Amino acid sequence: MDASAENVKLVRKTKEEKKLLRKQIKASHTLLKHEGINTVTQPTQHLVVANGGLGNGVCREQLLEVLAGVGTVIYLLMPPNKPYAFVTYQSSDYSQRAHALLNGQQLQCQGQGQVVTLYLSFVERVGCEQQESAALPPGLLVLEDYVSQEEEARLLQAVDWATHDNETVHKALKHRRVKHYGYEFRYDNNNVDKDKPLTTGIPPVCDPVLQRCLKDGHIEVLPDQLTVNQYESGQGIPPHIDTHSAFEDTILSLSLGAKTVMDFRHPDGRSVAVVLPERSLLVMKGESRFLWTHGITPRKFDMVPAYESEGPVAVTSDPSNLTLSRRGTRTSFTFRRVRRAPCDCSYPTVCDSQCPPAPPVPSAPSLPQDDGDASRLEEQFVHQVYEEIASHFSSTRHSPWPRVRDFLLALPAGALVADVGCGNGKYLGINQEVMSVGCDRSSSLVQICGERGLQAFVSDALEVPLRGDTCDACISIAVIHHFSTQERRLAAVKELVRLLKPGGRALIYVWAMEQEYNKQKSKYLKDSKDKENMQPATDEGEHPVKQSPPPNSGVTTNASTDGAPRLSVHTNRTAFNSQDLLVPWHLKGGEKDTCKRAGSPSADAAPTPAGAPVFHRYYHVFQKGELEALCSLVEDVEIRTSYHDQGNWCVILEKLLK
CATH class of the missing domain: 3.30.70.330 (RRM (RNA recognition motif) domain)
Structure with missing residues (x-):
């Protein structure tokens, strides 16, 4: 050379x-x-x-x-x-x-x-924040190695996924395969038809396990209904509570084939991630069965303890004992006893036997199966609704959130700021030393911005007609939770990042499923005579609500007769029990908003006036860590900070220099 x-x-x-x-x-x-x-x-x-x-x-x-x-x-x-x-x-x-x-x-x-x-x-030193390990929900047990490898093989072999017959009910749902024995769980009414048992009951191969549960005192009577769910790697089930009126107290669930992590959440925001090892038995009684939601986050890897410990396997925040575990194909056998009388549990706020029925929604939509379904859902239950309620919505939007104001006021003079989903433009004039421009899908809301002398234009948040790499900052306040699929929510974040200059930052707010977190309550949970303060922080005016009746073991929503999940309507001033929902908005005075501009739900808890129009908006409420996980899928960004702000999950992203 x-x-x-x-x-x-x-x-x-x-x-x-x-x-x-x-x-x-x-x-x-x-x-x-x-x-x-x-x-x-x-x-x-x-x-x-x-x-x-x-x-x-x-x-x-x-x-x-x-x-x-x-x-x-x-x-x-x-x-x-x-x-x-x-x-x-x-x-x-x-x-x-x-x-x-x-x-x-x-x-x-x-x-x-x-x-x-x-x-x-x-x-200088090694250290990181470590939260206290949460205790298991009361009434919850995880019993490892409850069945042998031979029993596991026999149980799995007994489920014939290839055969569709009239003796069992076999359904292929979007996120898993399901078989019902004994009684069919009907997703159209979140219950079982107690007068129509299936020809085939619980398979005899399950008898030794159930007799063992009876002998060990986990159950007092044998179950008569079995639901078998099969999850491929990456599949899961949303947070839910098994319907109170459908089944008795104790629920048993075997995990076969692979382990997973199940998330348990209390209405006050407490959460516990519990490892369910292969061949383990999960026992839910009392509070853990009736009050806490349980679900499995769709992902291919779980965060689990790296080293075995004695007792129930709950995922802790100990940074010296955590690793990742790849999911395999898991099959769960969930045994329940059909209830023959109304539930009289001690948790009436989540009990469908003790709660009034949810307000009906004509032609309640199914959860979207593809992008076309999602576009149609959002058009009907987001875009059209905001056009109808625009002026009422705007009348409730006065005070900016302090941390959003602080973000805007910290920007340097001359900075260019885009408010994507600006609503009535209440954030466009916060910092007079920056150049602010807003966009919103609602032409009525954009018209209100124009009447106030603010710069705004009509645009979808997925395709903003601004050049990329031009904005010093972007904000997206209470917008992304209106997108009905993970792919569309991710696309909305990517569009914000596209607009940013390298080094620019974006502030994102979305509704939190955990309305109470670390002793911080959203405003709707606090007593106040001030209507503005009585409104929750989540969408700066709405009442977070919960599903009624509570979600079931199959999905967190109602469903059509073919098993496709349907959205449920929620009621005001109670905790969320599902992530995908319709939130009612009542117009004041019982008359339609003649200006066709957006409004707000009633700020107080008074009954809706007779004849008052009710509109329903779609929301996907975010669990703890979900917003950060979504943002982590975007290339060339760094999460600078994330926090919970009175009912919202929030992040600040920075576009990295190339």
Whole structure:
């Protein structure tokens, strides 16, 4: 090789090293702002590993193998859902070697096909926020290895998914396959027809397990209904409560074939993630059966304890004992006893036997099965509704949220800000030193902005007619929860990011399923004589509501006769029990809004006047961590902060420099 070629190679290497250095500086700068992690230049025993976290698909075993390859690791801390980890080496010599050899190393996440690049920086000490471990819901038991491998094989073999007969009921739902034995659970009325048992009862192969449950005291009488659900990797079931009027207290559920994590949530916002190991038995009684929702988040990997512990397996926030577990095909056998009398439990707010029926919705829609369904649903139950209620809606929108105001006031003079889904434009004039422009799908709301001298135009949030890389900031306040599929919600976030300049930031607010969180209540839960303050923080005026009757074991909504889930109407001033719902809006005075402009639900709890028009808007309320998970799917962004603000989940994103 001649001298000129050698020089070219040297120059190229120098450029690559400088590029790597810039990335390291950027990562350090990001971590400095992200949850107060301070990096240092002098070598220590401790390093923070950017991109090497559970939040971006790196499991503990894989990262530990890489880190231990250069020296003895004392501690490895992986905070829940975060894209970084902390490592402590036995000596600073080892940490310096890791800093020199592993910076810029690429790592392929196991089973995900995703490649991440590790960036290491020194820190003075290792640490991360650790929340207290939540106790299991009262009445909940998880019994590991309740059936043997031989029993598991016999049970799975007894379910013939290929045969469709009249003796059992076989349904292929969107997110799983289902078979019913003994009695069919009917998704059109969230109940069972108690006078029409199926020809085939619970298969005899289940008898040894049920007799064992009877002997062990988990049940007092044998069940007479069985629902078998089969989940492929990535499938799940929304949060729900098994219908009170359909089944008695105790519910048993076997997990066969693979383990999973089931999320339990209390109406006050408390949540517990519980590992259900393969061949384990889940027992739900009392409060855990009647009051707490349970569901399985659709994903291919679960965050689980890395090391076995004694007692029930609840996922804790201990960063020294967390890893990722790939899901397999799981089949659940859920046994229940059909109820023959109305439920008289101690939880009337979620009991369909004790609650009044939900207000009817003519032609209640099904959950969308494709993008066309989603567009039609949103047109009828979002766009048309806002056109009808626009002026009433605007009359309730006066006071800006403090943290949104703070975000806008912190922007530099001359910045360009886009408010995507601006409504009546109440945020467009907050900071007089920036250039603000708004857009909204409702032409009536945009007209109100024009009457106020504000700059706004009609546009869908999925396709904003502004050039990309032009905005210093974007805000999306109470908009994305109106999109009815995960794909459309993701597209809305991507559109915000497209508008931003590199280094620009976006603030996103969506309704939270957890209306109480860390002792913080949304305003609708507080007593007040001020109607404005009585309205919840979620959409700056609406009443968060819950499903009535409560959701069932199959889906969190009603369903059509073919098993397709239907949306349910919710009632005011009670906790959410499902994520996809229709929220009623009552116009004042009993007459239609003649200006066809958007309005608000009644701010107080008074009965709806006779003849008052009622409109229903579609919402997808977000669970804890769901908004961050959605945003993490967008390339070239960093979540600067996330928080719960009186009934909303909120994030601030920054578009990264390229």
